[in-house]
Amino acid sequence: MKQHLVGGFRNTKKCLKAPEHVRTEVNAYMIKKATSKVLNQFARNPSQDVGDYDEEEEEVEIEAIARFFYDNAIPFYPATSDSFKGMVEAIGQYGPGLVPPSMYELRVPFLQKEVEATNTKVMEFKKEWAIKGCSILSDGWRDSVVQKNIVNFLVNSPKGSVFIKSVEVFEVVKDSTTLFLMLDSIVEEVGEMNVVQVVMDNASNYVKAGKLLMAKRPHLYWTPCAAHCVDLMLEDIGKLPKIKNALKKAIFMNGYIYNHVGVVNIMRRFTNQRNLHRPAVTRFATSFITLAQYHKQKNNLKKMVISEEWIASKWQK
Structure with missing residues (x-):
């Protein structure tokens, strides 16, 4: 795209509609980026001739990243994540010679470190729950692939949402008493004095479970899910x-x-x-x-x- 706007490159035709000030600005950006890349390469390898730099190298490197997605059948949406951009930036800053992690390192030590970091972050959320209160969100759904009924539990506060757990419920989700006991245990885990409300579906078993929960814990509220309300209205x-x-x-x-x-x-x-x-x-x-x-x-x-x-x-x- 940049070569198309600036013109003069063999890979693409020059854009005849681009204003001159746009062409000048993009060209200056390309020169600055190319110069910065050459200087970085030269700093890492002083013996390399600066004149060896090829403008097509950048495109080849990006194609290697794209090929990694294609070869491993990875969906394209992860390319929009901040962690993907951070990974690419970290690799670029390290430069040539970076040894990628092994499968064992990804599965064991690095994963353990990530779990520890996640638990530390969750603790920060829990501190806010005690100060500002929180809402427990219950989302029941059916996995059509494995034919299982699953309920996800999350906790929301001004700091954001945290996933707590998924519970496989089979058919017991239809039993309001069993559902009440499950919700009650989640409230206990989060901390009763931290919970302001429990948000869940409006099916009759959830309504009864919500009323049982409010009867046992008078200071919190059962709140019906607005999206589910609209869905039932449309039905x-x-x-x-x-x-x-x-x-x-x-x-x-x-x-x-x-x-x-x-x-x-x-x-x-x-x-x-x-x-x-x-x-x-x-x-x-x-x-x-x-x-x-x-x-x-x-x-x-x-x-x-x-x-x-x-x-x-x-x-x-």
Whole structure:
């Protein structure tokens, strides 16, 4: 991109639209960075000829980082993390000759040190819990891969959120008494006097467990999860006959359109490249957001099904 803006490089064409002041500023930045890199290399290896520096070296080194992701099937999102940037910066500062950690070092001594550092950081959070109070967050979900019911417990305070534990609950999560005992033990672990509220789902078993918890510990509150409230509202609204019928038709149309590439291409031409299906966190939210898209694109979809292109296609039947 920088070479494209500045121009004069063999790897890319010069940008004809870049203003001259942008071209000058980017060129000055490239020169400064290249000079800094040469000086750093020369400081580490005085015998190296400064004239040996090649502008393509930087690109080759970055490709090596990308290849590491590709060879090990690593998702790309870790590249946005601060720890990834810190690792690359640390390697660059060390320079040539850095011996990477072995698998054993990653699994045992370094991991132990990281656990110790994490525990130390958690202790800082716990000190704030005692001063400002905290909220326990309960999030139940089902792992469809291993077919297990799991409840995650986190603690939130002004300093941030801390993961406490995951509990595999099988079917006992449906039993409000067992759920109450599990929540009560988490409150005890965090410290009763530190807890202001417990936030969890609004299912009947959670409601009963929350009331049992407040009866035993009067100074804390059970608070229903707002996101789950909205989700349950959408679920109930979706059961109304007219809404249920509209959703059923939208789901049918959506399935038909997105199962045929040709129909998708026609649809996007008429909707100005807009998508009709809009996935959300829950299936109920997804259904209503998709329905809203159909309502928004209603006129464009009408134009599509009366167009000559549609009538002449095999799908108009």
